[in-house]
Amino acid sequence: MAYDADRSRALAREVVARGLDPLRAIDEGLAKGLRDVGTLFGKREAFLPELIMAAEAMKAGLEVLEPALRKGGRRRRFKGRFLIGTVKGDIHDIGKIIVASILTAAGYEVIDLGVDVPAERFVEKVKELNPDIVGLSALMTNTILGQKDVLEALGRAQIRDDVIVLVGGAAVTKDWVEQIGADGYAKDANEVLEVCERLLREKLSPGKS
Amino acid sequence: MTRGRRTLRILTRRELDRIHSATIGVLKDTGVVFKNREALRVLDRAGASVDHRREVAKFPESLVKWTLSKAPGKFTFRARNRAHDLRIGEGATYYTNGFGATNVLELKPPRRRPATLKDLEEFTRIADYLGYVHYPITHCIPQDVPKRFVEQYVALAMMENTSKHVYSVTFSLDGARDLIRMGAILAGGEEEFIEKPEIINSTVCPTSPLRYSSDASDRIVEFSKHRVPFGIWPAPMAGATAPATLAGTLVVQNTEILAGIVLSQTVGEGTPVLYGTGSSVMDMRYGTPAYASPELGLMNIASAQLGRYYGIPSYGTGGTIDSKIPDQQAAYESTLSNALAALAGVDVIHDGVYGILESGMTASKVQFIICHEIVEMVERVARGIEVSDETLAVDVLSKLGPGGDFLAQRHTLEHFRKEHWIPRLTDRSPRSEWEQAGSKDVVERAEEEAGRILKTHQPEPLEGDVRKALEGFVRGRVSVTGEG
Numbered sequence: 001m002a003y004d005a006d007r008s009r010a011l012a013r014e015v016v017a018r019g020l021d022p023l024r025a026i027d028e029g030l031a032k033g034l035r036d037v038g039t040l041f042g043k044r045e046a047f048l049p050e051l052i053m054a055a056e057a058m059k060a061g062l063e064v065l066e067p068a069l070r071k072g073g074r075r076r077r078f079k080g081r082f083l084i085g086t087v088k089g090d091i092h093d094i095g096k097i098i099v100a101s102i103l104t105a106a107g108y109e110v111i112d113l114g115v116d117v118p119a120e121r122f123v124e125k126v127k128e129l130n131p132d133i134v135g136l137s138a139l140m141t142n143t144i145l146g147q148k149d150v151l152e153a154l155g156r157a158q159i160r161d162d163v164i165v166l167v168g169g170a171a172v173t174k175d176w177v178e179q180i181g182a183d184g185y186a187k188d189a190n191e192v193l194e195v196c197e198r199l200l201r202e203k204l205s206p207g208k209s
Numbered sequence: 210m211t212r213g214r215r216t217l218r219i220l221t222r223r224e225l226d227r228i229h230s231a232t233i234g235v236l237k238d239t240g241v242v243f244k245n246r247e248a249l250r251v252l253d254r255a256g257a258s259v260d261h262r263r264e265v266a267k268f269p270e271s272l273v274k275w276t277l278s279k280a281p282g283k284f285t286f287r288a289r290n291r292a293h294d295l296r297i298g299e300g301a302t303y304y305t306n307g308f309g310a311t312n313v314l315e316l317k318p319p320r321r322r323p324a325t326l327k328d329l330e331e332f333t334r335i336a337d338y339l340g341y342v343h344y345p346i347t348h349c350i351p352q353d354v355p356k357r358f359v360e361q362y363v364a365l366a367m368m369e370n371t372s373k374h375v376y377s378v379t380f381s382l383d384g385a386r387d388l389i390r391m392g393a394i395l396a397g398g399e400e401e402f403i404e405k406p407e408i409i410n411s412t413v414c415p416t417s418p419l420r421y422s423s424d425a426s427d428r429i430v431e432f433s434k435h436r437v438p439f440g441i442w443p444a445p446m447a448g449a450t451a452p453a454t455l456a457g458t459l460v461v462q463n464t465e466i467l468a469g470i471v472l473s474q475t476v477g478e479g480t481p482v483l484y485g486t487g488s489s490v491m492d493m494r495y496g497t498p499a500y501a502s503p504e505l506g507l508m509n510i511a512s513a514q515l516g517r518y519y520g521i522p523s524y525g526t527g528g529t530i531d532s533k534i535p536d537q538q539a540a541y542e543s544t545l546s547n548a549l550a551a552l553a554g555v556d557v558i559h560d561g562v563y564g565i566l567e568s569g570m571t572a573s574k575v576q577f578i579i580c581h582e583i584v585e586m587v588e589r590v591a592r593g594i595e596v597s598d599e600t601l602a603v604d605v606l607s608k609l610g611p612g613g614d615f616l617a618q619r620h621t622l623e624h625f626r627k628e629h630w631i632p633r634l635t636d637r638s639p640r641s642e643w644e645q646a647g648s649k650d651v652v653e654r655a656e657e658e659a660g661r662i663l664k665t666h667q668p669e670p671l672e673g674d675v676r677k678a679l680e681g682f683v684r685g686r687v688s689v690t691g692e693g
Contacts, residue, residue: 047493
């Protein structure tokens with residue numbers, strides 16, 4: 001593993017220039033690389049810097065390969081679309097970045113809205129992108145109130161039931177999840193995969209859970 | 210508490226100079242984000258170069274130098290019982306308890322549950338009792354009060370349960386303003402408070418790297434307007450919110466603190482600020498903060514030196530624990546960082562008598578008692594070895610000669626209590642006696658001691674009208690908005 005975004009970008013350009021299949025380059029090249037690092041991370045053999053840098057390298061390659069894929073009228077297949085952001089009033093980034101990288105490595109399409117994101121912007125983006133899951137990050141005891149604001153805004157826009165809402169952060173508890181009516185939370189980055197898969201399964205086949 | 214020989218150093222003068230000049234470079238060329246219009250306006254007027262759209266302030270060296278010269282090197286934290294007043298910056302090391310757990314661990318039966326207001330009252334009461342908690346800070350954040358009024362409930366609970374100096378948590382501008390109003394009631398009126406606002410203090414944390422949130426900026430401005438002392442306590446995690454290298458992390462911390470001091474001293478010249486650190490590393494396996502790492506110990510020694518370099522009292526972090534239960538890991542973690550911070554001469558060791566587990570998440574009364582024992586032990590070390598004619602004891606030696614018995618000497622009677630640490634919790638009894646007493650380990654003994662303190666110790670009560678006024682203030686806040 002080189003964890004090298006520049007090389008990843010250069011190799012992607014070579015794929016396009018030689019007229020090779022961009023989807024194969026993604027699935028068997030970029031995505032496989034990140035998946036392998038994700039597996040090593042799960043086994044505690046690779047650490048976070050490797051995981052994040054591998055995700056960055058994949059992103060750099062995708063920037064070249066995705067337009068080529070679209071040109072050919074084809075699309076990648078994902079486990080689900082995950083919209084993530086840190087709620088208004090909070091500018092903590094790291095937890096969100098880790099979760100986004102783990103999800104990307106596991107085959108989700110992740111769209112990161114950044115930090116200090118107002119509730120209205122979450123609503124707007126849910127309408128526009130129709131994600132399967134929205135992840136609301138907030139670290140502090142006081143800023144987790146912003147998670148409640150987003151849930152209320154989704155409710156007012158009458159799209160609350162269209163999307164699974166996960167909340168995360170050091171101060172988030174099971175009680176808080178129930179109090180604000182979110183669908184779930186993960187105590188740490190590794191648990192998030194389990195939670196996502198369970199909730200997506202339940203959503204697809206309600207009643208079987 | 211005594212001065213002793215707190216001479217542990219890790220950086221040379223030349224290395225301190227290099228950290229300083231790297232910091233000055235970052236302040237000037239990279240700048241610090243303040244997500245707050247008023248703060249940016251104040252800094253603009255003071256002579257910083259401000260990009261209002263990007264919310265970045267860059268600081269010329271002259272401005273940093275000027276404001277550093279205004280921040281006091283010594284001040285007093287006042288207490289409602291004046292016997293507990295603390296003179297900060299005069300060479301003594303003081304300890305607080307741990308800060309901000311949201312859960313409490315119970316042992317019988319084993320259970321981790323959300324912290325309540327009653328827990329905060331009890332931890333503050335134990336802190337009021339324990340000698341090495343020189344002033345209590347907000348041990349846990351109660352989860353059973355309305356979230357919008359946590360700051361007011363916390364301040365009331367703390368003021369009622371200790372007669373020592375109080376540090377009460379604030380998150381928001383409204384919370385900071387109400388803490389100041391409650392501080393004025395505690396001080397006995399507006400005028401008394403203007404005279405001595407140091408009856409309360411709080412802490413402001415930058416959001417590393419190199420950013421202050423809107424709330425944090427507001428609180429710096431508000432505290433500085435009233436000359437209320439506060440600590441600036443950055444906690445960058447090396448490798449995540451700061452460079453992986455410790456020197457680079459020191460530059461991040463130092464830049465954040467100096468930028469905060471510029472804002473503070475521009476708003477209120479002479480406002481007492483503390484040079485804080487909670488800097489550590491992120492565990493690269495889990496993404497968790499390693500809050501009890503050996504690196505945190507190193508950062509404390511460096512921070513004590515940097516505080517002295519700038520003439521600002523240091524506010525380190527010691528005693529912290531990542532372990533989830535009161536076990537051997539908890540004990541060795543708490544011991545190492547406290548010993549390093551104490552020997553380095555940190556002015557106030559935030560968290561020192563920690564009483565919290567799981568990197569700040571879960572409070573434990575048992576651990577609180579054990580941590581106090583650790584601090585007693587560490588402070589005995591920090592007091593050092595006194596060398597004088599009397600302590601060299603050549604007279605006694607020559608009188609007794611080889612083979613003499615020192616137990617029966619007046620010299621022994623006069624000195625042993627001062628020279629020897631005589632523990633209350635630590636077991637050194639003969640095995641038979643230990644077995645007779647139930648073969649209890651330190652956790653069991655600490656649990657009994659915590660129970661005994663809660664049963665027997667009553668803090669000095671607030672004067673009746675002060676208590677009524679404080680309670681009325683908090684009731685008024687909550688009833689106005691109808692959230693109970």
